[in-house]
Amino acid sequence: MSSTIPGWWSKGRAILWTVAVLLVAGSLYAAFARAPVEAQMGVVQKIVYIHVPSATVTLLAFGLTFAASIAFLATRAWMWDAVAASSCEVGMVFATIVLVSGPLWARSAWNTWWTWEPRLTTFLILWLLYGGYHVVRASIAGGAKRTVSAVLGVVLFVNLPIVWKSVEWWRGSLHPRAVTMTGEMRTVLTLSMLAWVVFFAAAFQERLRLEAMRKAAESGGAPEAPR
Amino acid sequence: MTLGARGIEKRFSSQVVLRGASIELHPGEILLLRGPNGSGKTTFARILATTLAADAGTVTLDGEPVRRRLGAARRAIGFVSHRPLLYLGLTPLENLEFFGRLAGVTDARLRAERLLERFGLTPFARTAMERFSRGMLQRVALIRALLPAPKVLILDEPYAGLDDEGSSTLNALLEEARGGGTASLVISHDRDRIAPLTPREYLLKHGVIEPSP
Amino acid sequence: MTALRVLAKDLRLHARDARFIATLSLFSLSLVLILSVAFGPFFRDPAREASATLWAALFFAGVLGLTRALDLESESGGGEALRLTGADPFAIYAGKTIANFLLMAVLFVLLLPCTSIFFDVGNLAVLPTVAGVAALALIGYAAWGTLFAALARGLKARELLLSILLFPTLIPLWIGAVKLTRSLWADGTIEPVRDWVKIMVVIDVLGLALAAWLYEVIQEAEE
Numbered sequence: 001m002s003s004t005i006p007g008w009w010s011k012g013r014a015i016l017w018t019v020a021v022l023l024v025a026g027s028l029y030a031a032f033a034r035a036p037v038e039a040q041m042g043v044v045q046k047i048v049y050i051h052v053p054s055a056t057v058t059l060l061a062f063g064l065t066f067a068a069s070i071a072f073l074a075t076r077a078w079m080w081d082a083v084a085a086s087s088c089e090v091g092m093v094f095a096t097i098v099l100v101s102g103p104l105w106a107r108s109a110w111n112t113w114w115t116w117e118p119r120l121t122t123f124l125i126l127w128l129l130y131g132g133y134h135v136v137r138a139s140i141a142g143g144a145k146r147t148v149s150a151v152l153g154v155v156l157f158v159n160l161p162i163v164w165k166s167v168e169w170w171r172g173s174l175h176p177r178a179v180t181m182t183g184e185m186r187t188v189l190t191l192s193m194l195a196w197v198v199f200f201a202a203a204f205q206e207r208l209r210l211e212a213m214r215k216a217a218e219s220g221g222a223p224e225a226p227r
Numbered sequence: 228m229t230l231g232a233r234g235i236e237k238r239f240s241s242q243v244v245l246r247g248a249s250i251e252l253h254p255g256e257i258l259l260l261r262g263p264n265g266s267g268k269t270t271f272a273r274i275l276a277t278t279l280a281a282d283a284g285t286v287t288l289d290g291e292p293v294r295r296r297l298g299a300a301r302r303a304i305g306f307v308s309h310r311p312l313l314y315l316g317l318t319p320l321e322n323l324e325f326f327g328r329l330a331g332v333t334d335a336r337l338r339a340e341r342l343l344e345r346f347g348l349t350p351f352a353r354t355a356m357e358r359f360s361r362g363m364l365q366r367v368a369l370i371r372a373l374l375p376a377p378k379v380l381i382l383d384e385p386y387a388g389l390d391d392e393g394s395s396t397l398n399a400l401l402e403e404a405r406g407g408g409t410a411s412l413v414i415s416h417d418r419d420r421i422a423p424l425t426p427r428e429y430l431l432k433h434g435v436i437e438p439s440p
Numbered sequence: 441m442t443a444l445r446v447l448a449k450d451l452r453l454h455a456r457d458a459r460f461i462a463t464l465s466l467f468s469l470s471l472v473l474i475l476s477v478a479f480g481p482f483f484r485d486p487a488r489e490a491s492a493t494l495w496a497a498l499f500f501a502g503v504l505g506l507t508r509a510l511d512l513e514s515e516s517g518g519g520e521a522l523r524l525t526g527a528d529p530f531a532i533y534a535g536k537t538i539a540n541f542l543l544m545a546v547l548f549v550l551l552l553p554c555t556s557i558f559f560d561v562g563n564l565a566v567l568p569t570v571a572g573v574a575a576l577a578l579i580g581y582a583a584w585g586t587l588f589a590a591l592a593r594g595l596k597a598r599e600l601l602l603s604i605l606l607f608p609t610l611i612p613l614w615i616g617a618v619k620l621t622r623s624l625w626a627d628g629t630i631e632p633v634r635d636w637v638k639i640m641v642v643i644d645v646l647g648l649a650l651a652a653w654l655y656e657v658i659q660e661a662e663e
Binding site for chain 3: 312314315321328330
């Protein structure tokens with residue numbers, strides 16, 4: 001696999017970022033200016049337009065890490081490792097957003113910072129695990145790094161459904177569905193989802209690009225990346 | 228068996244150590260590999276012994292890449308390294324029996340006792356190895372490699388820590404192995420000690436291997 | 441056969457590592473003591489507090505045990521030599537896992553009576569079931585612990601990383617163990633919480649399955 005950066009990537013990059021920023025701006029505007037204020041919780045409820053999409057993106061990101069890790073173990077192509085690591089790193093940012101927005105919402109809505117809600121708790125566990133992934137990755141130099149990361153990428157993800165189920169059982173009664181979305185709210189939420197997924201894609205490819213350039217530098221040649 | 232290495236490349240971080248090193252070990256041969264400090268001899272030895280993976284190039288055993296049948300290849304190769312590759316909490320006999328049995332040797336204990344005797348270690352056969360001197364550890368390590376009568380021997384600085392007696396025992400064993408068709412690669416600075424075996428000499432320099440003048 | 445040989449070798453090594461075992465035992469006892477003091481002197485819900493204490497202490501002591509087992513393999517290259525015998529990686533894994541399980545079992549046997557006494561819980565009637573719950577939890581701990589330990593073997597902050605990785609993964613197992621033990625000590629039965637047994641079995645099996653698939657890969661990752 002060539003480690004020079006193809007031309008279409010560099011060109012598409014600008015377009016992707018433009019679209020991402022526009023979508024995010026648009027969704028935020030829609031959230032705060034257009035979406036109706038929820039009856040019970042007030043303006044604070046609007047945090048859901050960041051919280052929920054972030055959660056979705058996080059799972060997407062870690063799912064991608066999982067798939068890329070398997071691909072790496074099967075093919076040993078460095079690119080899959082780069083995909084796994086980049087996806088995980090960006091995913092961590094979104095996981096942090098979930099963990100910050102969650103308690104903020106909980107505090108305003110139910111007057112408590114942490115509720116041991118199964119989803120949030122599972123996200124905390126996820127955050128710890130993938131934080132560990134990065135620490136491990138940073139601590140290993142050399143050939144083992146990719147293999148160990150890939151194994152972790154697989155092992156950590158596989159356990160998630162069980163952890164999620166366990167915390168749900170542990171917690172006892174399911175936390176009531178905090179939001180019932182109708183009409184306009186749902187539209188705004190969908191828009192936010194799309195916006196943040198595209199934003200993830202932009203950030204992800206940026207990170208991946210960094211890995212590719214790093215790899216090219218390692219191989220001794222200057223990366224032929226047309227500006 | 229013939230052990231071959233072709234085009235072996237290896238880098239650590241950004242430092243290239245091996246740039247296409249190649250060599251071939253034939254049955255009944257003893258090869259000496261020399262080279263300046265830091266030239267990558269140990270790295271090369273580890274790659275041949277399959278304990279380290281190369282970035283490029285292949286290691287073959289009788290023409291077949293070792294990666295294809297790693298278990299079988301490893302059973303055919305005996306390796307001595309800088310580290311003892313032993314469990315210091317066990318006695319020499321326990322170590323040798325353990326590794327011997329795992330390598331498929333049925334009379335491991337008997338062979339171990341015989342080899343321990345040849346190296347003058349019988350009084351220490353049942354002592355835990357934590358207090359062993361460098362030379363004693365080296366001798367047990369050599370026995371560990373030789374015990375399964377491997378078809379290929381890769382020895383990295385085998386004479387280090389050995390006294391004259393130990394050296395001549397090693398040479399005698401290498402000569403016997405040669406007679407039995409084993410191919411041996413010895414890495415050593417100690418040209419004098421290995422001289423009696425009249426090995427073919429090679430030099431590892433700038434990441435490649437050439438015959439030594 | 442290979443597995444048994446590896447197991448015997450590990451047990452022998454641990455048996456001769458008396459000083460470490462003694463220190464580990466003292467450490468685990470200290471953990472139990474600290475938590476007893478934190479909850480005591482009058483225990484509001486002794487069964488629950490005792491159960492939490494026991495399993496928290498076991499978790500951390502276990503990490504130290506796992507790291508020690510790792511060190512014994514790598515300090516003078518015994519593990520590398522083991523790999524180079526060409527023995528079946530999963531058999532090696534199996535031997536090590538059983539050895540780690542037995543080490544944990546010893547710790548359990550030590551901590552159980554202490555916890556029982558400090559919190560004044562438990563009786564002989566529920567003992568076999570408690571032991572059964574422990575076996576279920578510790579098999580999973582050994583299975584996943586050996587896997588993660590092999591992954592972390594080259595790293596400097598091994599114990600820390602092992603804790604970070606192991607605990608979240610084992611949460612289902614540990615919740616189950618705490619709940620089941622508590623139920624046995626409080627009510628003498630696991631009936632109200634018996635579903636947790638299923639989850640624990642799933643985790644155990646998952647760990648072993650992942651090891652069967654990936655252990656060889658992990659073993660070959662260079663040090």
